[in-house]
Amino acid sequence: MSFQLKAEKDKVMGRLTGDMDSHLIGRGGFAFTGLRFDKLGATEYTLVTVAVDVSGSVELFEKELLSAIKLAVDACKKSPRSDNILVRVLLFSTKFQGGVSELHGFKPLTDIDVAAYPALHPSGSTPLWDAVYSSIGATNIYAELLANQDYGVNAITFVITDGANNSSTATMAMIKHELKKAISGEKLESMISILVGINSAECRTYLEEFQKEAGMTHYKDIGDATPRNLAKLAAFVSRSVSSQSQALGTGVPSKQIAATI
Amino acid sequence: MKFHSDDYFHIGHEHVVAGKPCQDYALSGLSGGVAYATVSDGCSTGGNTDVGARLVALSAAKAIHTLGDAVTGPKRDYAVEAIVFHQQTILNEVKTLLSVTRNDMLATCLYAVVSERGGFVHVRGDGVVAFVKRNGSILLHRFDWANNTPFYPEYLNDDVSSFVEAHGGVEDAHALTEEKWLLTNNECKHISTTTHSIAHGMGGMLIDINQEVVKNELAYVAVFTDGVEAVDGMDWKEAAAHLLDFKNTAGVFAKRRMIRFVTKEATARGVGPSDDIAYAAIRVEHESQGGAP
Secondary structure, three states: OOHHHHHHHHOOOOEEEOOEEEEEEOOOOEEEEEEOHHHOOOOEEEEEEEEEEOOHHHHHHHHHHHHHHHHHHHHHOOOOOHHHEEEEEEEEOOOOOOOEEEEEEEEEHHHOOHHHOOOOOOOOOOOHHHHHHHHHHHHHHHHHHHHHOOOEEEEEEEEEEOOOOOOOOOOHHHHHHHHHHHOOOOOOOOEEEEEEEOOOHHHHHHHHHHHHHHOOOEEEEOOOOOHHHHHHHHHHHHHHHHHHHHOOOOOOOOOOOOOOO | OEEEEEEEEEOOHHHHHHOOOOOEEEEEEEEOOEEEEEEEEEOOOOOOHHHHHHHHHHHHHHHHHHHHHHHHOOOHHHHHHHHHHHHHHHHHHHHHHHOOOOHHHOEOEEEEEEEOOEEEEEEEOOEEEEEEEOOOOEEEEEEEEHHHOOOOHHHHHOOOHHHHHHOOOOOOOEEEEEEEEEEOOOOEEEEEEEEEEHHHHHHOEEEEEOHHHHHHOEEEEEEEOHHHHOEOOOOHHHHHHHHOOOOOOOOOHHHHHHHHHHHHHHOOOOOOEOOOEEEEEEEEEOHHHOOOO
16 A cells, blocks of 8 residues: 555544654545654754655666665765754656655655665656645645744755656646745745756656746756756755755755766 | 753843943752752842852752752751851862952852752742642742842851841841742742741741652742843843743753843843843753653
């Protein structure tokens, strides 16, 4: 049973699942998990989301992509701010009920064992909008809950895809609404959302237009899915996470996000 | 029953604009079965009292660590004397080692100690003590010396006569005022106002915390420097209540609360804390909340 079906079944905000609480995002059946607040001892956190396209076309570089995700998350552990980072990793493909499936919800880096990340098994089409909506929506909700508990919060989100949206429940209006909320500064001190294109030469124009129309902060194209480029992607993610976390408390997003990967 | 502690301090607006350091300090911790919370407020017209405040708080903590479980034994007066003696011994050594002067050491000392056997709060100087009950009510004690001239323990190493002189020259004169207030959901009730003699105040004000109160009623004990009384546009009782309104008790609960208080709630009324502010709190986790029996 997929995560989303479980959340649908529960229909309860904040249902307790061990140390993780599950939460619904809006009324569209999207859900996410995050560590219980009584387990969060610091004063402030950067929420990091890495959403990864696992549609069929990713199959050609499946292993390299998984390695890059592992490398990126593991590299965040070396950040001087690692104790103040909570990471959520989700996969997206139409093979999942609702388009997205969490590898894990927002949790501290010390609780994440990247060696336990399963093989991606790419298949299906690309519900890109669902992935963006889930990423930003979950960040907004968890950030609001954290802020209400006195934590300082900012966020950075990466959505990595090799193709255009072709099957989503979420609409452009839903995405725009969440992104607008994210940058309003009411709960999240600052938010950076990055759309990353990989092997995406054919749909680069589409992705650039989508990024602008939706209101995402950046579009980055890493070019072909070579091991070298994927390693660069991993380094870019960990560097950007560390930089955005160091910006927490300044009231503005990090200015140190590299122009190119 | 389990005990948790946390502390935080923040520079006041007046110190920022005047280029002064934060002269308040807070410290808390656990030593065996005893939890402690201490704050110190350095005199703004003294010497390097930012250093003095830290030394006073650190030495109080060290004295409590040294004495261990004995500090919450049945003989409160003995425990207080022992803490003061050990603290002074430590300070004498440190002052010599670091060539710290008398003027550097002009700092208050408020501390609370709590264990399953009960506890107490000892106030040497001015500031506020808060007891938060499990039913949410807050009992506040405010200690205020006349003429904005608080007692500093360092005076006892020197000639106390100038301090007594500043208050009229008679040790029996009442120069220390203690206000008690009870805050509940519905009201802010004045309980009493009592004055104490200079001699009494110099010995330090002792508030006993009964074993049964710890066991059945107490949720938090907190000590504040008088910075809590100088939050722009906010009554001191309201400021204290804000700082005790912990949204989440995990980890650095007091630090989170004060950061949010300073950056949001206080600055919504004005410049925020105009004087340096420090507080330290002990949380009592009862069995029903997960604290081991």
